[in-house]
Amino acid sequence: INGIYSELPQLVLTQPESWKLGAYIALITNFGNIAPFLLVLIKCLYRKHIINPVPINYIVILVGMLSCFLLIFFWSYTTIIANEKRSTVLLILAFFLSLLDCTSSISFADYICRFRKEFTSTIFLGDSLNSILPSVLAIAQGNGRIYCVELTNRTNETTAVYQTARFSVSVYFLCLFTLFTISFIAFVLLQWTSIARKSHQLVPETSLEIMNTNHKPQKSLTTSTYLLLSLGCTYSSSILFGMLFSIATYVLMPYGHEIFYLGTIISPWMFTIVWIIGIIKPIIAKRYLLILIILGSITFVFDMIATFKSPCPSFVGTTKRSVLILIIWLSTYILLGYPRLVIANYVRIYSTNGMFWFGANVQLGALIGSIVAYLLVETFSLFRERKACEQVIC
Template sequence: MAGWWFFTSERRPLVDLLCMLYGLSSWLAITGLWMELPLLVHALPEGWALSASLSLAIQLGNVGPLLYGLGRYFWTRVCTGPRALSVANHVQLCIGLAACVVLVCGWKVTAFVLGRETSLVLLIAAFALSIVDCTSSVVYLPFVGRFREVYMTSYLVGEGLGGVVPSLAALAQGLDEPECVNETATYRNEGVNDSADSQERVVTVLRVGATNFEPEVFFDVLLLLVVLSYVAFVLLDNFKSFETEWQEEFRQQVTRHRHVISATREAVHLNALPVGKENEWETWRQYPEAPLTQNDAKVFFKHSSSTQRYYIVLLAIQTWASLLTFGFLPAIQSYSCLPYGPRALHLSVTLCGVAYPVACALAMFVALRRLRHIWAQTLLGTLGASYITLTAATSPNSPFVDTDAGAFLVVFCWVCTFLLLSYAKTMVTLILTGHGENALFWVGACTQLGALVGSLVPYVLVNLGVFVERDHCALYN
């Protein structure tokens, strides 16, 4: 019966659909923009190092959840509660819309920064999109958490579809194998203008394969996903008929404070508001919901020591899996896959984008919630990540390079690693969904912490020259 989750009487299909659409914009920079990496590395001045620069720009978006977290701690009444959550969603989605428009119009624009030509517009747009990505972990999850637990899986499926749709677009875009062609280049002796002193040489150059459509069309797809997500959020946030699908605790909280608002308004109308309560009334007028107090914010950890350890282990797994899938591995993807050819990179990027929603869908049918199962998935995923790191560290002479078996193995390893770690993250999220908004906030915070740390390490290694590009027109095996 688990497979018929969508058709049960316990849920409303329209809310399921809107939760899916809402999740489309949650990881656009990582699972959306990243799909164009195989094309961008050949079109922009950074070359292979673009993956590390792009990964760092994306993780700088952690300034979003950092500011949000500080606001929750220092301005609890203002920065918690449904109204604050709604405002945060509007800000995020507007930033996402603006970033996608900038990508469509100016992704090719470069500028010299510190004496080096840089894809400035692309990196700025990636940073803006990453604010949406990073903050979604601490804003989107709690927003969906106000609805009944059955809708969390729908949101996670939508979150995954935010990677599937760009993946399908990237597959439709296609990428022909590059060709090594001979061209004649003319060299002149310095300071001599006489053509007799010039020399002609035949050089082998790489000619990049053709695509079915330009990156601008792909970025239009990302823009459409943000629009759909925004529309879904507005409907979920404003349609009163959906209040029947709220968590019982959240419904009681809102109902209680609506009574407070009504009583306060009546007191104001009768000029009976107690002296000294004017500021309190002004706060209720602007933020009439029930914000968390600082004591409420700690309720997630008010359990027995064994339960606390269980939660800490789950959050540690979430951090480690996010470090690998959102930070470290994407940053070295070009060095891991390009030694086997652009098609290997293209397939690994697009299929890894599909792996996350597949993991979410699998969680609907096979929910392995026992800790030992989650540990096993994380361990196997870590072993796969180790082989991926080996292929990047040994570039250009990676294992089984210039063989079909080597290309198949590296793509297979990438897909399996992302599938295992994504499933583990999904299980952690589903387990902690029933423990309130604050539990989901910590899931999001750990996700972003792992992603940030994971992107910093390879960025440093790339700039230290640890990873080496290969000449595609040379044989290494």
């Protein structure tokens, strides 16, 4: 679904919903949570049985391949519903991609438990690539490139004109289909090659003991601590995957289209930084975990203040202040993303089902955050965006 979001600036130019298309896709993405809900329900009803994530992952990847393949040819097809044109095919296939996106958060998190615990952080690398690769394609396409044109009606107003893309939307979806094909091949290799099997978890992990960097046993996680860690995962995920995407325009656009472009392009790379930090330091003390979440919450509060003050937030008008808000924006991803990785390492050792419920908490947080954002943005219309090239006197 991130691939569709990255292509949104091109899609809105031709589709009848225009920029409201993003809100429709966001709403449809929430309906995709029905798949992880069913997984959790099955897990609760059949507690004595183990859900095999392998066939689920095969289905997830194949659904993604088929959806992107169909988008190559039918993304622009519209139908008339209630006397209005709608991007029916695009929205239906976006729903199937959202099923994929929501389900993979749980199924791949559960699947990673088959491998040694040092490979846990790779799922976060996958999270980052999930956003980075579509954004790189969008950059290569020339997505989002604009120039300002002064209107000839003597009002000194300017309007944004999007430059012609280097390749079409169909070619973009063809590239996504190719990426899914590569993912499918990679997953098959993980299942059937001896190199991958050598990385499998051979010795059962101790559920009540964690080894720190000095190999000294720490006290086991209590149930209350485990629940607090799960709450921290849900909270951080609600901001990272629910709120930040929805408010990006309101936070960054007042500081200029360049800052907005940099913020949306660079932010996925923050998850890669989180992954690198996680390799170096996969476990930290829980008190430091709390400190990082608090710091991330503080930077998020700054983001929300800028959102409510849009289109005239604080620090607007100078390059240094614009860079400062960009740093605050990107810091939120690291300060909340790294604790999420650490929590994954904690809960994996706590329980054999720890990663399954970690994935469920991630998806629950994303759902909560997106609902809150939708209410603030669409239902109550509390924010006002600053459009590209719009001249606003603050």
